[in-house]
Amino acid sequence: xxxxxxxxxxxxxxxxxxxxxxxxxxxxxxxxxxxxxxxxxxxxxxxxxxxxxxxxxxxxxxxxxxxxxxxxxxxxxxxxxxxxxxxxxxxxxxxxxxxxxxxxxxxxxxxxxxxxxxxxxxxxxxxxxxxxxxxxxxxxxxxxxxxxxxxxxxxxxxxxxxxxxxxxxxxxxxxxxxxxxxxxxxxxxxxxxxxxxxxxxxxxxxxxxxxxxxxxxxxxxxxxxxxxxxxxxxxxxxxxxxxxxxxxxxxxxxxxxx
Amino acid sequence: xxxxxxxxxxxxxxxxxxxxxxxxxxxxxxxxxxxxxxxxxxxxxxxxxxxxxxxxxxxxxxxxxxxxxxxxxxxxxxxxxxxxxxxxxxxxxxxxxxxxxxxxxxxxxxxxxxxxxxxxxxxxxxxxxxxxxxxxxxxxxxxxxxxxxxxxxxxxxxxxxxxxxxxxxxxxxxxxxxxxxxxxxxxxxxxxxxxxxxxxxxxxxxxxxxxxxxxxxxxxxxxxxxxxxxxxxxxxxxxxxxxxxxxxxxxxxxxxxxxxxxxxxxxxxx
Numbered sequence: 001x002x003x004x005x006x007x008x009x010x011x012x013x014x015x016x017x018x019x020x021x022x023x024x025x026x027x028x029x030x031x032x033x034x035x036x037x038x039x040x041x042x043x044x045x046x047x048x049x050x051x052x053x054x055x056x057x058x059x060x061x062x063x064x065x066x067x068x069x070x071x072x073x074x075x076x077x078x079x080x081x082x083x084x085x086x087x088x089x090x091x092x093x094x095x096x097x098x099x100x101x102x103x104x105x106x107x108x109x110x111x112x113x114x115x116x117x118x119x120x121x122x123x124x125x126x127x128x129x130x131x132x133x134x135x136x137x138x139x140x141x142x143x144x145x146x147x148x149x150x151x152x153x154x155x156x157x158x159x160x161x162x163x164x165x166x167x168x169x170x171x172x173x174x175x176x177x178x179x180x181x182x183x184x185x186x187x188x189x190x191x192x193x194x195x196x197x198x199x200x201x202x203x204x205x206x207x208x209x210x211x212x213x214x215x216x217x218x219x220x221x222x223x224x225x226x227x228x229x230x231x232x233x234x235x236x237x238x239x240x241x242x243x244x245x246x247x248x249x250x251x252x253x254x255x256x257x258x
Numbered sequence: 259x260x261x262x263x264x265x266x267x268x269x270x271x272x273x274x275x276x277x278x279x280x281x282x283x284x285x286x287x288x289x290x291x292x293x294x295x296x297x298x299x300x301x302x303x304x305x306x307x308x309x310x311x312x313x314x315x316x317x318x319x320x321x322x323x324x325x326x327x328x329x330x331x332x333x334x335x336x337x338x339x340x341x342x343x344x345x346x347x348x349x350x351x352x353x354x355x356x357x358x359x360x361x362x363x364x365x366x367x368x369x370x371x372x373x374x375x376x377x378x379x380x381x382x383x384x385x386x387x388x389x390x391x392x393x394x395x396x397x398x399x400x401x402x403x404x405x406x407x408x409x410x411x412x413x414x415x416x417x418x419x420x421x422x423x424x425x426x427x428x429x430x431x432x433x434x435x436x437x438x439x440x441x442x443x444x445x446x447x448x449x450x451x452x453x454x455x456x457x458x459x460x461x462x463x464x465x466x467x468x469x470x471x472x473x474x475x476x477x478x479x480x481x482x483x484x485x486x487x488x489x490x491x492x493x494x495x496x497x498x499x500x501x502x503x504x505x506x507x508x509x510x511x512x513x514x515x516x517x518x519x520x521x522x523x524x525x526x527x528x
Contacts, residue, residue, distance in 0.1 A: 038366060127349035130311055134343040135363040135411070136335040 026140065026221065027214050030148055033141040043146040051112050051147070052154030056161065062107050063162040066099055067091070067169030075178050085188070088174050092189035093197075095166035101201045102249055104162045105208035108155055109241040113216035114234035116147055120220025121233035129221070139221065148213040155209030156202045163201065200256045207252060208245050215241040260323060262287050262419060262451045263308060267317030270303055277303045279475040280317070287418075290445055290452045291480075292462040294497065295472035296506065301455040302346070304472070305421050308453070309343055310334050321419070339367055342412030342450075346423045348404035350396040350411070356383070357392040360410045367415065382410040385447075386440055402433040409440060413448070420444065422454040426461055438464050459498065471497060473506070 074087040120143060123129050132139045167189055175182045219237035223229045261284035268281045277300035285291045293301050306312040308319050310326045319326045321337055329337065350359050360379045364370055370378070383389055386406040396404060405425055412420060422441065426434040438461040444450055445465075456462050462469055463483045470480040473493050479486060487498065496504035 123351075126352070127345050127347060128351055130306075131343075131345060131349040131351070133311060134309055134338060134341070134345075135366075135415075136338040137363070137366055138331065138335065 022222070023214075023218055026144075026218050029140045030144040030214065030217070033138060033145050034149065036138075036141050036145075040142065040146060043142075044149060047146040047150035048154060050115070051108075051150040052157065055108060055111055055154070055158055058107055058111055059104055059158045059162050060165055062103055063100060063165040064169045066103050067095055067166035068173050070094060070099065071170045071173035075174060084178065084180065085184070087178075088170060088180065088185045088188040089191045091170040091174070092167070093192045095170070096163055096193055096197050096201055097253075098249075100162040100166055101159050101204040101208065102245065104159045105155065105205065105212070105245045105249075106242055108151075108158065108208070109212050109216075109245060110238050112151065113212040113241045114238050116213065116216030117220040117223075117233040117237035118230060120217055121223035121230040124221060124223045125226055125230055143221075144213075144217045147217055148210065151209040151213035152206055153209070155212065156205035159201055159205035163198070200252075203256060204249060204252050207248055211244050211248065212241050215244065259286060261285055262289075262322060263453065264320040264323075265304070265308070265317075266320070268304070268307060268314050268319060269316040270300070270307060270312065270314050276475050278307075278314075278472075281472070281475070281477045283470060283477060283480060285451055285453060287451055288445075288449050290441075290454065290465055290467045292466035292469045293453060293455045293472060294457065294459075294462055294469060296497075297457075299472045300475055301472055302423055305343070305423055305453065305455060308421060309338065309341065339363070339415055340417050341419045341421060342415070342417040344405070344408045344412045344420070344422045344425055346427060348396075348408035350404055350407055352396045354395075355392065356388075356394050356396070356399070356407050359396070359407060360414050362411065363415045378414060379410075382414050383407075385413065385444070386410045387436070402429050402437070405429070405437065406440065409444070413444060413450075416448070418451060420450045420452040422452065422456075424455055424457065426456060426458045434458060434461055437461070441465050459500075474508075 071087065071091050074090055075084060078084050078087045078090075120129070123143075129139045129143075132142060170189065171182070171185055174180045175185050216237045219233045219240070223233045225232075263283070263285040265281055265283040268278055269276070270278045281300075281304065283291070283293075283304075293304060295301050303312060307314050308321065308326070310319075310329070313327055318328075321341065324333070324337055326334065326337065350356075351362065354362070357376070357379050360382050361375045364375045364378055368375075379392065380389070383391065386409045388403060388406050388410065391399070391403070391407070396407070399407065409425075425437050425441065429437065441452065441454065441461075442465060445452060452465075454462070454465055456465075466483055468480060468482055469486045470477050471486075471494055472478070478491060479489050479494055481489065486494065489495070492505050496506045
């Protein structure tokens, strides 16, 4: 009984370590492959399109919704002790520092990371990745690099967009519904923020972008077991990258804010 | 003369299942070797080891005197440019057109211009009898056409060696013959060294200079088609007859029901 329990635990830990090591090796190879020739501009442009441009509607809607809900909560909360003026300041703080990067990161993990896992997973089980190898093409160079670059560049840009939309979401609620002054809102939104906060938000977004692309591609690349495997790859990629986004968010905040 | 492909004491197991044990095969330049054997006897695993897609547990594969398993990735890719591999299910890139599939390696590994690549793609496609399919997507092709596009893609870089993984499995007899002819043409026109994995006796006897039979992970015969036919080994003879009874199967086959069928479902032939 005890023996088998320990055995199971040991197997699980070994599998976990094995996966972590494999992820590290594949990621290292992906980073090294960025500088390798030939440079595939067309594939990169295609990924910019599918990672960046096609995600704009999702980011627009989620940022608008989150910023408006947050403004409602803040307006209600601060009203209880007659401090409505603080709502716009705290809204700005929350959106720039946390909400925009994290919500965008999680949405992108669901939208883009899962697509990468499904695409590479299908390629793996239909032997297309082996075919790439046989055509003397490193799949990590050919498949990972454009996705990694596109994600690392586009996620910060989308977070920028998300902050901008968040500003107007708060405006809509606090100025439009609560009747605050638009001039005061405009200056108060940035009152508690410095330029450093925006920079930190973009750093975070960059790290999230790298996590999303690497986890998505890696899960897809290591898919096995036919249709079921292809089904599992996106799920586990979303779960894994969401977890790592939240974990890294904590540590990045702690490190960069000090 | 040093063989182009030298498989030495190759063994490979997946977990407890031994797929190949101690296989030795030599293929000379310009020679066409057919590898035969029942399903799941490790023929594909053999090709994958030659390509370096799998790492053997023991032994090694040398291509042109270079031991595949000792190369780093850049050297391995260099060797792979000399080998064309045709997959069982063709493994075409389904997001690309036929043209892009065939021209893929040319675009990446040669300094050729777009026009030169287009010419070479047309040449390769006409070699496999698929002119004017350039703009189609793999999903619009039949099984036999996919295989042939796979051939065209494999020969685009003018490799010295071609590996065919069950090129005729799942095709009708006529298409099987077409594929057999294409392989013979490629051999005659380009002088390629080839290894063909197949179940199909008829095409094997047409294509092969030598036939190897893999049985339970071991290579039990490797000889010319003439010698193979008269090989007295019971497994070889059973394989040639295509009979379920004999030493070939691990588990005994289900008994023949000829008598029952004759009694309960008599067939009347007028």
